[in-house]
Amino acid sequence: MATELVQLRTFYASPSVILLAFDGDGVAISVVALLVTGSIGEIRRLYVVPGQRASGLGRHLTETLIGVARGLGLERLVLTTLPTMVHARRLYESLGFITVEPYVDKPTDGVLYFALTLQ
Numbered sequence: 040m041a042t043e044l045v046q047l048r049t050f051y052a053s054p055s056v057i058l059l060a061f062d063g064d065g066v067a068i069s070v071v072a073l074l075v076t077g078s079i080g081e082i083r084r085l086y087v088v089p090g091q092r093a094s095g096l097g098r099h100l101t102e103t104l105i106g107v108a109r110g111l112g113l114e115r116l117v118l119t120t121l122p123t124m125v126h127a128r129r130l131y132e133s134l135g136f137i138t139v140e141p142y143v144d145k146p147t148d149g150v151l152y153f154a155l156t157l158q
Contacts, residue, residue: 075111
């Protein structure tokens with residue numbers, strides 16, 4: 040387990056960010072990460088435990104991450120999701136993300152790419 044934590048710390052080193060939400064007992068119930076490369080931030084791994092979905096927690100974490108990205112002076116946020124993740128797509132679209140062409144060199148079939156201009 041320590042190796043996995045080191046890898047996460049290396050991958051999401053400053054100025055990248057990982058946000059966690061905890062319940063009243065200190066158990067992690069949601070996570071989202073922002074991977075920063077130059078002036079672009081990639082939102083990664085938004086996850087909310089099933090019992091907390093539809094609570095607004097995913098929206099809150101994503102909005103917080105957008106604020107962090109603006110505070111870092113990033114120009115654009117990007118992310119990927121799958122067509123089957125209807126609620127996630129609705130969330131991103133409601134926050135102003137639009138569908139874009141793949142922003143990676145080797146796109147994965149079936150993955151949807153989104154972006155939000157910050158400045």
